[in-house]
Amino acid sequence: MNRILITGGAGFLGSHLCEYFVGRGSDVICVDNFFSGSKDNIRHLLSHPHFELMRHDIIHPLFVEVDQIYHLACPASPIYYQTNPIKTVKTNVMGTINMLGLAKRIKARILLASTSEVYGDAQVHPQSESYWGYVNPIGPRSCYDEGKRVAETLMMDYHRQNNIDIKIVRIFNTYGPRMAVSDGRVVSNFIVQALKSEPLTLYGDGTQTRSFCYVSDLISGLVKMMETEDFIGPVNLGNPDEFSIIELAKKIISLTGSSSGITHESLPQDDPVRRCPDISLAKEKLDWHPQTALEDGLHETISYFQEVLGVSSREKP
Numbered sequence: 001m002n003r004i005l006i007t008g009g010a011g012f013l014g015s016h017l018c019e020y021f022v023g024r025g026s027d028v029i030c031v032d033n034f035f036s037g038s039k040d041n042i043r044h045l046l047s048h049p050h051f052e053l054m055r056h057d058i059i060h061p062l063f064v065e066v067d068q069i070y071h072l073a074c075p076a077s078p079i080y081y082q083t084n085p086i087k088t089v090k091t092n093v094m095g096t097i098n099m100l101g102l103a104k105r106i107k108a109r110i111l112l113a114s115t116s117e118v119y120g121d122a123q124v125h126p127q128s129e130s131y132w133g134y135v136n137p138i139g140p141r142s143c144y145d146e147g148k149r150v151a152e153t154l155m156m157d158y159h160r161q162n163n164i165d166i167k168i169v170r171i172f173n174t175y176g177p178r179m180a181v182s183d184g185r186v187v188s189n190f191i192v193q194a195l196k197s198e199p200l201t202l203y204g205d206g207t208q209t210r211s212f213c214y215v216s217d218l219i220s221g222l223v224k225m226m227e228t229e230d231f232i233g234p235v236n237l238g239n240p241d242e243f244s245i246i247e248l249a250k251k252i253i254s255l256t257g258s259s260s261g262i263t264h265e266s267l268p269q270d271d272p273v274r275r276c277p278d279i280s281l282a283k284e285k286l287d288w289h290p291q292t293a294l295e296d297g298l299h300e301t302i303s304y305f306q307e308v309l310g311v312s313s314r315e316k317p
């Protein structure tokens with residue numbers, strides 16, 4: 001089992017997964033259309049003999065021979081997925097059908113990177129996998145939320161109808177090096193603003209909560225899920241430690257030693273108020289739980305953005 005296809009491999013999470021498998025001596029095929037990802041994320045792998053990059057849009061069929069498919073292709077940040085919402089739906093629906101068709105043809109195991117967004121503006125807290133969600137089907141986020149819900153449906157239907165070997169993972173907010181500078185996700189936004197000494201933009205009053213999982217923890221969860229037998233999911237992967245957005249902003253200002261203040265803007269439509277995973281199932285089935293403390297993960301992420309932005313450290317001694 002050492003030939004791995006990673007769709008969305010030039011994105012934030014995909015690039016870490018590529019790196020992980022190349023490091024383990026697997027043959028990695030990275031497929032990406034560079035819509036929200038970048039060659040810079042995988043540049044260090046390009047000359048590696050076990051790494052192959054294919055520029056390809058997964059809404060078109062793909063034929064390659066692999067043992068496992070990590071299906072991550074889909075823009076994850078609202079700025080990107082709302083740029084062309086029809087394309088986002090196509091990526092989730094046609095792209096997932098194409099990857100499942102491939103899995104069927106070559107008898108590969110396939111893992112879908114789904115999302116906590118399938119829970120929508122959750123009415124139960126924390127969210128466990130048995131909760132069916134509270135999702136607006138016609139709002140500006142629906143292309144992503146409902147797109148992923150259909151992707152999960154397709155996974156289950158191919159499994160039931162064609163006996164495809166599937167895994168479904170619902171990823172909660174993950175952060176770390178190689179998040180795009182301008183993709184508008186809260187951690188990258190705050191760090192970039194703090195490093196540029198600009199005010200941190202806080203939507204709403206900042207009491208809405210999120211949980212933040214460091215990328216290396218998430219990657220280990222994805223791999224554990226792929227390697228597990230007799231459990232198809234869906235399973236939540238995320239960090240259950242809950243922080244309010246204002247707490248996060250203050251932490252980042254302190255860790256960067258920034259002089260930035262905070263500005264308030266109105267909350268985007270359908271923005272969930274609370275978001276926190278119940279990871280009991282991941283603990284039980286995968287023996288997985290996140291290990292990286294928020295401050296440690298932020299430290300790594302801040303160093304990355306300092307390098308990308310070319311700003312020197314202003315951290316307090």
Ligand SMILES: NC(=O)c1ccc[n+]([C@@H]2O[C@H](COP(=O)([O-])OP(=O)(O)OC[C@H]3O[C@@H](n4cnc5c(N)ncnc54)[C@H](O)[C@@H]3O)[C@@H](O)[C@H]2O)c1
Binds near residue numbers: 014035058077
């Ligand atoms: N990062 C998170 O916090 C998070 C949370 C929940 C779910 N996820 C899921 O994990 C996956 C990866 O997320 P990410 O944070 O790395 O996002 P990302 O936007 O950095 O990466 C997605 C990658 O997919 C590529 N892509 C998009 N559409 C494509 C298409 N039609 N054909 C080929 N490639 C395409 C993009 O160019 C990009 O490289 C996504 O499916 C996302 O929904 C991520």
